[in-house]
Amino acid sequence: MAWDFSTDPEFAAKLEWVRSFVDREILPLETIQFDVSDEEWAALTTPLKDKVRAEGLWACHLDPELGGQGYGQVKLALLHEILGRSPLAPPIFGNQAPDSGNAELLAIGGNEEQKQRWLRPLLDGRLRSAFSMTEPEVAGSDPTLIRTSAVLDGDEYVINGHKWFTSCGSTADFLVVMVVTNPDVHPYQGCSMIVVPTDTPGVDIVRDVPTMHHPHAHPGRREPAGHAEIRYRDVRVPTGNLIGRPGDGFVLAQKRLGPGRLHHAMRWIGQARRAFDMLCERALSRYSHGSLLAEKQMIQDFIAESLIDISTARLLCLNAAWTMDQVGSSKARTEIAMIKVYGTRMLFNVIDRAIQVHGALGYTTDLPLEEMYRAARASRLVDGADEVHKVTIARQVLKSYRAAAELPTEHVPTRRAAALERFAELVDVAALNS
Numbered sequence: 001m002a003w004d005f006s007t008d009p010e011f012a013a014k015l016e017w018v019r020s021f022v023d024r025e026i027l028p029l030e031t032i033q034f035d036v037s038d039e040e041w042a043a044l045t046t047p048l049k050d051k052v053r054a055e056g057l058w059a060c061h062l063d064p065e066l067g068g069q070g071y072g073q074v075k076l077a078l079l080h081e082i083l084g085r086s087p088l089a090p091p092i093f094g095n096q097a098p099d100s101g102n103a104e105l106l107a108i109g110g111n112e113e114q115k116q117r118w119l120r121p122l123l124d125g126r127l128r129s130a131f132s133m134t135e136p137e138v139a140g141s142d143p144t145l146i147r148t149s150a151v152l153d154g155d156e157y158v159i160n161g162h163k164w165f166t167s168c169g170s171t172a173d174f175l176v177v178m179v180v181t182n183p184d185v186h187p188y189q190g191c192s193m194i195v196v197p198t199d200t201p202g203v204d205i206v207r208d209v210p211t212m213h214h215p216h217a218h219p220g221r222r223e224p225a226g227h228a229e230i231r232y233r234d235v236r237v238p239t240g241n242l243i244g245r246p247g248d249g250f251v252l253a254q255k256r257l258g259p260g261r262l263h264h265a266m267r268w269i270g271q272a273r274r275a276f277d278m279l280c281e282r283a284l285s286r287y288s289h290g291s292l293l294a295e296k297q298m299i300q301d302f303i304a305e306s307l308i309d310i311s312t313a314r315l316l317c318l319n320a321a322w323t324m325d326q327v328g329s330s331k332a333r334t335e336i337a338m339i340k341v342y343g344t345r346m347l348f349n350v351i352d353r354a355i356q357v358h359g360a361l362g363y364t365t366d367l368p369l370e371e372m373y374r375a376a377r378a379s380r381l382v383d384g385a386d387e388v389h390k391v392t393i394a395r396q397v398l399k400s401y402r403a404a405a406e407l408p409t410e411h412v413p414t415r416r417a418a419a420l421e422r423f424a425e426l427v428d429v430a431a432l433n434s
């Protein structure tokens with residue numbers, strides 16, 4: 001029987017290298033990222049990307065023939081946990097959303113020509129991409145409502161529609177757009193994904209939508225990119241830009257989103273751990289009412305609850321990763337949904353406690369906590385609202401239950417009558433019933 005929580009020593013050494021690299025080389029860049037020019041930024045980050053490549057860790061979520069390591073989800077989960085410490089780490093490791101998901105999508109569904117044209121340059125970091133699915137007019141939680149259409153005209157598709165929250169859309173070279181290609185069938189068979197180069201006539205990047213995380217977002221912002229509102233007006237692309245076959249949109253979306261959700265969740269654990277480290281350091285440093293904060297039971301409660309939350313999320317995440325490795329992402333839907341929901345709650349709670357322990361300082365921009373807190377709020381919406389994931393969990397769970405014929409199965413008088421009948425030869429039934 002295999003039941004093993006250990007990491008093999010070779011991979012553990014790799015993780016140790018990543019941990020030290022993130023802490024020593026990447027975290028310091030956070031404080032200057034918005035003060036340097038694009039050229040200076042490239043000069044700072046290109047050598048770091050080269051070091052990551054030299055370690056064989058660039059875009060390592062992909063299969064070896066695409067330059068990755070073909071790591072399974074468990075290894076990726078452990079890696080993403082460390083990268084999650086800083087939002088700057090994933091781009092330096094070639095696995096930032098949405099590029100990593102789009103690369104996986106093209107790797108799974110793209111033909112050879114599409115791989116040469118978009119996937120290879122994406123992996124080399126020569127192109128940037130975005131995923132354009134959500135529309136402002138209809139509930140993103142129910143993608144069967146998607147309205148953006150792609151109508152066949154000769155050997156071209158003509159796309160019309162309105163999207164928003166296309167993350168990185170304003171800085172992307174191409175957009176992967178979810179469209180209706182056949183309105184006469186159920187959307188599960190009638191939606192498709194099409195690659196649209198951003199400079200195609202008719203693609204109108206209206207704005208980067210300002211958000212709680214980036215209230216002053218503006219188009220063209222380098223890092224982190226904004227969430228673009230885009231109008232597609234008579235946008236013509238060749239039929240060869242369709243990924244997979246017409247009608248494959250939902251199947252591809254499922255394959256793309258499963259691993260992506262898990263990687264997000266593992267990065268949340270890294271973020272939470274960073275907040276937790278800050279919480280503990282402050283508890284040991286701040287003195288009030290005759291003792292350190294660390295000696296107050298209420299603060300000890302914060303520490304214990306936070307560690308329990310992080311450890312629970314970590315186990316849920318690793319279990320989801322392991323399940324995906326065993327049976328694939330669609331059969332691991334419940335496990336992925338559970339960590340998606342629990343991970344967001346855990347992240348928010350841990351950062352909140354860390355802010356509380358820092359008092360007013362925690363509320364200021366002198367610490368990264370306030371930004372982490374604002375960013376964390378999006379996790380309850382991004383990759384699908386928590387409530388929708390709870391629906392998935394409940395639906396999957398209920399498949400293994402049946403309605404009771406009449407009274408509940410556990411109805412005590414009914415069970416007692418059955419027990420008395422069964423053991424009548426061994427017990428004095430009349431005495432027990434009197």
Ligand SMILES: Cc1cc2nc3c(=O)[nH]c(=O)nc-3n(C[C@H](O)[C@H](O)[C@H](O)COP(=O)(O)OP(=O)(O)OC[C@H]3O[C@@H](n4cnc5c(N)ncnc54)[C@H](O)[C@@H]3O)c2cc1C
Pocket residue numbers: 098131132133134135138139140141142164165166167168227378381382383384385386387388391
């Ligand atoms: C930071 C960020 C980045 C994003 N990046 C992208 C991206 O790159 N590409 C992209 O296409 N989209 C992106 N999105 C959009 C995201 O996928 C949607 O916001 C999400 O799917 C929810 O859709 P909605 O916003 O239309 O909310 P709605 O669907 O209108 O839902 C609103 C609320 O209704 C409730 N609700 C909905 N359905 C149910 C239900 N069945 N049962 C119970 N309650 C329900 C939930 O509480 C939900 O929060 C991003 C969003 C954010 C916040």
